[in-house]
Amino acid sequence: MKITAALLGLLVLVQGCDEEENGDAETVSGSARASRSDLLQGQTIADRAATSALVAGGSGDIQTRGNDDLSMLGGNANENQQAFRERFGLTDPSSDQLANWQQYDARLTEYSNKDADWPFPTAASRNWLGSTWNGDPLAVEGTTVAVDFNRIPRGSLIYIPSLDMYAEANDTGATARWAESDSGLSDYGTNGAGRIDVYNLAGGRSSGQVQNNFESWVGNKEFGQIYIVSRGTGWKKGMQ
Amino acid sequence: MNNLLVGVIAFHFFAGCLFAQNPPLTGDPYTPRGRARSPDGRYEWRIRTVPTIRYELIHIATGNAIATVNAYYPDPDEMNIRYAQATGFYWNRDGSVVALDELNRRRAGYLYFFVLQGGRVALRRAEQLIPIPKTEEGRLVVDPGWIAPTKIRVRLAAQSGGSLPTSKFYLIDFSDSDAPQVQPAK
Numbered sequence: 244m245k246i247t248a249a250l251l252g253l254l255v256l257v258q259g260c261d262e263e264e265n266g267d268a269e270t271v272s273g274s275a276r277a278s279r280s281d282l283l284q285g286q287t288i289a290d291r292a293a294t295s296a297l298v299a300g301g302s303g304d305i306q307t308r309g310n311d312d313l314s315m316l317g318g319n320a321n322e323n324q325q326a327f328r329e330r331f332g333l334t335d336p337s338s339d340q341l342a343n344w345q346q347y348d349a350r351l352t353e354y355s356n357k358d359a360d361w362p363f364p365t366a367a368s369r370n371w372l373g374s375t376w377n378g379d380p381l382a383v384e385g386t387t388v389a390v391d392f393n394r395i396p397r398g399s400l401i402y403i404p405s406l407d408m409y410a411e412a413n414d415t416g417a418t419a420r421w422a423e424s425d426s427g428l429s430d431y432g433t434n435g436a437g438r439i440d441v442y443n444l445a446g447g448r449s450s451g452q453v454q455n456n457f458e459s460w461v462g463n464k465e466f467g468q469i470y471i472v473s474r475g476t477g478w479k480k481g482m483q
Numbered sequence: 484m485n486n487l488l489v490g491v492i493a494f495h496f497f498a499g500c501l502f503a504q505n506p507p508l509t510g511d512p513y514t515p516r517g518r519a520r521s522p523d524g525r526y527e528w529r530i531r532t533v534p535t536i537r538y539e540l541i542h543i544a545t546g547n548a549i550a551t552v553n554a555y556y557p558d559p560d561e562m563n564i565r566y567a568q569a570t571g572f573y574w575n576r577d578g579s580v581v582a583l584d585e586l587n588r589r590r591a592g593y594l595y596f597f598v599l600q601g602g603r604v605a606l607r608r609a610e611q612l613i614p615i616p617k618t619e620e621g622r623l624v625v626d627p628g629w630i631a632p633t634k635i636r637v638r639l640a641a642q643s644g645g646s647l648p649t650s651k652f653y654l655i656d657f658s659d660s661d662a663p664q665v666q667p668a669k
Contacts, residue, residue, distance in 0.1 A: 354589060358589055358648070359640065359648045359650075360506065360587050360588075360589050360590050360640050360642075360648065361506060361512070361587070361588050361589040362506075362508075363506075363512055367562050367588070368562045380562075389589075392556075392558075397560070397562075415556070415591070416588075416589045416590070416591055417589060417591040417592075417620055417622065418591070419555070419591075420590065420621070420622075421620070423617060424617055424618060424619075424620065450648065451647045454647075
């Protein structure tokens with residue numbers, strides 16, 4: 244009897260949902276995506292990137308970065324950073340490069356795929372590794388940061404010296420609230436790039452643990468400088 | 484038979500909570516929520532993308548927009564359009580109040596209420612009824628929706644530096660549409 248009740252409930256639910264979603268279908272449309280599939284595919288892509296990075300070798304050896312190890316970002320953050328550098332020919336910046344890049348005040352914060360208000364491993368725009376099978380952009384630990392697109396154009400390449408990390412600005416967040424709450428702080432001052440919200444793959448950690456880990460790791464580096472190496476997505480053209 | 488009825492009701496309530504949340508807890512987070520068209524079929528929400536992304540409440544018979552509000556991310560690129568298309572529209576039973584709930588993507592987006600009276604529309608942002616402290620990154624969302632003809636339950640999702648995310652629930656009563664009443668809820 245209980246099984247019958249559950250099945251009947253499921254039937255009613257499915258019918259109800261169809262009716263709800265089809266009622267005004269001409270106004271809105273969504274794309275099919277499955278968060279678990281995205282996570283698995285993201286891991287696969289990251290693993291692939293890591294493998295090719297180790298084979299290729301070359302500049303930007305993660306071992307030389309000492310304390311700026313990105314493993315705190317979870318998953319394959321170090322390997323992804325390494326592969327990212329190799330794909331786009333990025334090396335530890337010289338003093339000449341740093342002098343030529345635009346420097347801004349910024350605030351380093353964190354987020355992860357365990358956020359209660361977005362428990363998905365997806366970003367707001369395409370990343371350097373491409374898209375998932377259904378076109379859903381992935382967040383990539385070790386290279387994805389969320390920024391205020393009013394301050395840093397979508398898809399820009401940035402460099403975070405305190406983490407020795409190149410990152411792609413392919414995600415965003417509650418930017419109006421960032422601007423409001425940080426209005427008196429340096430990251431939203433005249434030379435501010437806004438918050439740099441660094442993506443973490445939580446793995447077995449809760450969002451609170453990710454937050455604590457990140458804050459312990461970054462410490463007094465929370466407010467510092469970042470460089471915009473290239474504005475917009477032009478730096479990726481022909482290399483995707 | 485009673486067991487059957489209880490099972491159906493319980494399952495329906497549980498599933499309703501799961502899918503009505505913002506963002507949805509299962510499946511595609513970009514799935515549209517609610518209904519764009521009013522219960523009497525006279526009005527409909529449409530998403531415009533030129534020159535910027537905005538939501539327009541259209542009087543279907545005349546085609547006129549009787550209310551307009553900009554999207555949280557107004558630049559008309561592919562990703563922002565997808566974000567806007569995931570907005571939820573929640574009409575109360577008699578079509579006198581509609582909530583427009585943008586996708587809660589890490590507390591981005593806004594929740595608006597539109598009160599329709601005599602062909603005129605009054606707009607309120609949810610934060611006008613339930614203020615969010617400036618120090619918090621907070622977002623009010625519909626959760627799960629209208630629980631009575633004039634009462635809607637909402638959730639304040641908040642996160643401030645160094646603390647875990649919190650959720651608080653409120654009931655907003657539009658019995659007096661000029662002065663909606665707010666009270667804590669479970």
